[in-house]
Amino acid sequence: QVQLVESGGGLVQAGDSLRLSCEASGRTFSYSAMGWFRQAPGKEREFVATISWSGGSTRYADSVKGRFTISRDRAKNTVYLQMNSLKPEDTAVYYCAARSTSGGIATRTEEYDYWGQGTQVTVSS
Numbered sequence: 001q002v003q004l005v006e007s008g009g010g011l012v013q014a015g016d017s018l019r020l021s022c023e024a025s026g027r028t029f030s031y032s033a034m035g036w037f038r039q040a041p042g043k044e045r046e047f048v049a050t051i052s053w054s055g056g057s058t059r060y061a062d063s064v065k066g067r068f069t070i071s072r073d074r075a076k077n078t079v080y081l082q083m084n085s086l087k088p089e090d091t092a093v094y095y096c097a098a099r100s101t102s103g104g105i106a107t108r109t110e111e112y113d114y115w116g117q118g119t120q121v122t123v124s125s
Contacts, residue, residue: 002026004096009119014112020081022096030074032103036081038092050105060077086123093118
């Protein structure tokens, strides 16, 4: 049974930092791209960041570029999202996702096959 489990969310003030983690179990994703998405109340799930299987290629949404950093530890089957200079508009449930096949980075929800349960990030002003 494949599971993606996110952790690290919480309530912070604007300007603070958080580090989200997503640990995969049940199979290895060492050769698959992984990503982070988020969904705010009343809005569609949106792309945040993605990382290639090797970690050598990344892509970010314009809204988080320069503030967020995605990374991965293939040995630990874990992907991270370092979030700095958080803003109230970053408030959302953050989801980790993984592709089932090897391939490049992906920015659309339909390109991912496995999803975590989400972790809440709330940024107060």
